[in-house]
Amino acid sequence: MDLDAFVSAHYGEWERLRSLAGRRALTGAEADELLDLYQRVATHLSILRSAAPDPTVLQYLSTVLAKARTASLRRRTLSWSRAGDFVIRELPAVLYRTRWWWITTAAVNVAAALVIGVWVARNPSVQTSFISPGAAQQLVGHDFRHYYSEYGGTDFAARVWTNNVWVAAISIAFGVLGFPIAYVLWNNVVNVGVQGGIMVSYGHGAEFFGLILPHGILELTAVFIAAGCGLRLFWSWVEPGGRTRADAMAHEGRSLVVVALGLIGVLLVSGAIEAFVTPSGLPTVVRVGIGVLAEIIFLTYVFVLGRRAVREGYTGDVTAQDLSAVRPVAG
Template structure:
């Protein structure tokens, strides 16, 4: 296609559309003309993208169309339907699309915790070098258990929720740098492994798992998801594929933001379990059962609801109309 001839033929329509967009008020006839020109210029943009993808022209036409679309439809407002769509399609699809990342992160983290715990059990000096005998006895016999009941349930649940949300937010926000995510994740996993080793080595393993598992299954899964999303964000600009680094980072950043919002709710649920179920008087088996059910429901949400949404074409990204224009790149 002769791009110069194409521009000369249609530039008048582009300028007219831009002129209409710049007006504060449009008559009925002008509104009809704007819609007609919007359709024509949309076709022109498609032709340019497929036949002669000039980045400058694509960006220019995309900008005009975006402003025309805003003029024609007005600003968008979030409705309950949008919220429902997010939790039934966008969020689960994003989790499903990134499943191999967070499943691998989960597996690696659990293995690290087990290795650290096993090493600490065989090397008890790691505790005696940093804690006195009195401090160890207090932690094993009272402090660990009292941690879950020393505050009112609703206050404790709120504190736990905010703390875990902060850890998850750090993993995603620092994801573009990569290494900080690994540090945050390793720090949390190692602490869990050491705490478990200390309790197990003093024959308090059943108490440890009885208090950790009810909320920890869902809570740690959410943290692992956040860490994996952060690492995927880092990888998006290291290996962008056919897209430019900026476009790849932007796309994964939008998905990461959506997952972060969804994880706030997941962590709210795990915080509620930690605040009300973990310190409750229920039998240990009942508390663990609640934690297992919560974890099973999360996986069902991802692999049933998320899989269905992904197969329907939902990617976890925002709507195409909200993504903005992207310049074409050579394959």
């Protein structure tokens, strides 16, 4: 083989491939051209290795092909701008888009807990069906208050955060089935309602609300969000609309990943409040005020940034450039 003639004939293609591989962004036509040139230059390298193994030319082609391979498989890496998009746009967008699901979930559960609490508080016989009189005295006189100061602040915060993240994860992971979420929520409602009813019936209602509200407002909001979004996933295959069930579930499932990641931070805040504010010596009005302030900040975040993000086209799903081709839908 005449090496000089071969190089002269194909050098333009090699340089074109090197040029495309060095660009930060390619059009669709350029991406297709890069892949086509990559295959041809790889063939050229194979021919030269067999017929005219010149070290300089082989090294040059190997370098060009390596750069082209990296360019064709290039992935976007996590950056501060991407992290900012997640916090400012993607998370609030999906929380705002699913707002009626978790608001309804919250309203139903709070109403149910109040009904159970009033029922238990007004009927001593109902209390004894849940807990013995001796255990009720222990709960009122010691256990409920002692629970928040039993462990050191940092250790307790870690325990609370882990437990709450687990509850939220269960609601999200099993959302497609629907019934596990109802079971988790019902257990939570009964637990809060019964304990609150017993504390109120023994004259410790102010203590109950003074200890549960500082952290409980934000904590329960996070749990209701997880449950509401999980139920939205369940409904996506019951009533997928114009999409196929698979596409509807994929869309909601990808959005749930955003919710799950966001709730880790929300529950971290509520866990810190429960560990360091709830058992503190601050006046009750201050402790409850901190919990209310945290809730106001969170809801403002959701409804102000979320509304804006949805108007800009964010849904909490992956962007179009990350989404593979989808099937046409009805409507």
